[in-house]
Amino acid sequence: MSTRMLPLSLTGRLAVFFALVVSIALASMGAFAYYSLAAQLESRDDEVVRGKLDQVQHFLREVDGRQGVSSAQHRFGDLVRGYSDLIVRVTSQQDGVVLFSTGDSDATLTTENVSGMVIMRSENATLGKDAAAVVVVVAKTGEDRQQVTARFRATLLFGTTVGVVLTAMVGAAITRRELQPAHALIRQINRISVERLSYRVDMPVKPTEVRDIAGAFNAMLKRVEDGYIKLSRFSADLAHDLRTPLNNLIGHAEVTLSRDRRSSEYVTVIEDSLIEYQRLARMIDAMLFLARADSAKVALEISRIQLNPELRKLSTYFLVLAEERGVSILIDGDAIVDVDAILFQRAINNLLSNAVRHAKSGTAIAINISSDESICRIDICNWGDRISEHDLPLIFDRFYRGDRARSNSLHSTGLGLAIVKSIMELHGGRVTVESPADGMTRFTLQFPLKRREEEERRVTA
The missing domain is CATH 1.10.287 (Helix Hairpins)
Structure with a gap:
């Protein structure tokens, strides 16, 4: 069946599929039952013909010659009574004279296109006293068998048709009932607007598929609401x-x-x-x-950087400003990372500029480098006013600046830390900030080392 011919609604499509599956199942079972019945009826006809052939031969051995056959016509009639489609013919082998026959046996037995006919013959039969040889032919035309199979076939077709129709109707009703939670979910979704992004749809207990859709939709609404805010x-x-x-x-x-x-x-x-x-x-x-x-349109030009000398070079640009504020810059540790050099310098410059602006006079800005098998860490620490708990989750948002930094807005765009976060995400890393009660503020850059390990494995291979 072409998909273009199927109904558009899920209820209609499932009803059609249910009907199709049931029709195939019923047709398969009906065909099996039909051919099994036909085979059994044909086997029964074989048994009947074989039994009648034995009876006729036994009877012929008891008759008194050819005259006995003529005088015992009623006994032959008793043999076929109750079988309207049974044919018996006895013919003398000597002169071909038909001694006994039922109905129009000559026309029937000479017809080659009689479908389903069962024929058995015996040329070894003999008459009683004179032992004259005769040919006995017993046949069953199969008319009664064909009538039975025809009625059974009609019953199967009718039953299959009724079953398919009932299945389609019941399937449509069941599908419509089971889809009620989905329709309820659609009605709730239609109530959502820009002014109601805080609205959440109900999550039905069952079916689990609709519950999962509702959960995923609520999660999407949460992301949309956060993005809109x-x-x-x-x-x-x-x-x-x-x-x-x-x-x-x-x-x-x-x-x-x-x-x-x-x-x-x-x-x-x-x-x-x-x-x-x-x-x-x-x-x-x-x-x-x-x-x-x-929009992921920043193409990274990855190069290998030795961090200690690179950070020392970058810190020299802030020495004059740091000396004016009475702040020193200390660098400890070393590692090698694969990064975009320009973006790396921009991120470090933004963090150092932020640290120098907010460090108290007489303190030092500490840059610590450490690494393990998978991550390289760069900690940039300064001592000054503590960042409030309210500001910490928002400090990397665009244009967000704490109240203590507003007075410095002439030199700040409020985008520096947001740029640092974007640069780290482009490198597959992340940036975090901590500001405990002792006044130290620590920004941590975490660069993954997977790229370098993969390159080393390729070189080794």
């Missing part, structure tokens, strides 16, 4: 962070144009405006990077 917060933070430099630029321009200025004042305004332009450029660059990272 983050997007709403992102939009609000983006509007806030873009508005600040734009307002500064507008304010500078309006004040400058309010009256004639000296050339030095115009230079100052342009320098201040340039700072805001640079801030906007950094923000746009960071947003573009995050958008490309989200």
Whole structure:
């Protein structure tokens, strides 16, 4: 059956499939029963013909010659009584004269196309006293057998048809009843809108398939709700962070144009405006990077890096700022990782910039490198104000900055830590943060070493 001919509804399709399966099963059983019955009836006809042939031969041995056969016609009639389709013919071998026959035996026995006829003959039969040889033919046309099989075939066809129809109806009813939880789930899903993302559908106890669908749908709703909340917060933070430099630029321009200025004042305004332009450029660059990272369009150029010398080189860019704040940078440990060098430098720069800004004067920023068989860890620790428990889960969100960092917003876009998280995810790693009560803040980068191990195995092979 072509799939285009099937009904569109699941109830209709299952009803058709049920009917098809039942029709095949009933047809198979009916065919088996039909041919078994036909074989048994034919076997019974063989037994009847063989038994009648023995009876006729026994009777012929008791008659008194050919005259005895003629005078005992009624006894031959008794042999075939009750068998409307039984034929008996006795013929003399000497002259071919038919001594006894039932019905139109000549026409029937000479017809070659009689279907299902059972014929047995004996040429060794003899008459009683004169021992004259005769030919005995006993046949059964099979008409009664054909009538029985025809009635049985009609009954099978009718029963199969009724069974298929009833199965389709019962199957449709059962399917419709079992799909009620699915229809209820659809009605609940139709109630969901953007304003009701917190709505959760009920999870029926059975069937388990619908329960699993409901659970998966609720999990999807949770992800959509979280994404929608983050997007709403992102939009609000983006509007806030873009508005600040734009307002500064507008304010500078309006004040400058309010009256004639000296050339030095115009230079100052342009320098201040340039700072805001640079801030906007950094923000746009960071947003573009995050958008490309989200859509997996950042192609990694993997290279092998020795971490200790690389981190020492990167820390030199922050030495001047660190000295101004009375902070030192210490590096301990070493390892080798396979990373994208540019993205790795960007992640480390963002974390070092964040550590130097928030470290207390007179403390040290500690960079510790360690590794095991599968992971390389880089811990960047600084001592300063503790990050609150409320801020810790949100610190890697875009445009999120704790209250203590808001005063530093002139130098921060609020996207640095979000970029670090995206870079680590692109490398198959992760970044975590801890801020215990002693004032130490630890950012941990975890790089997987699987890529390097696979390459070493290929080289060895």
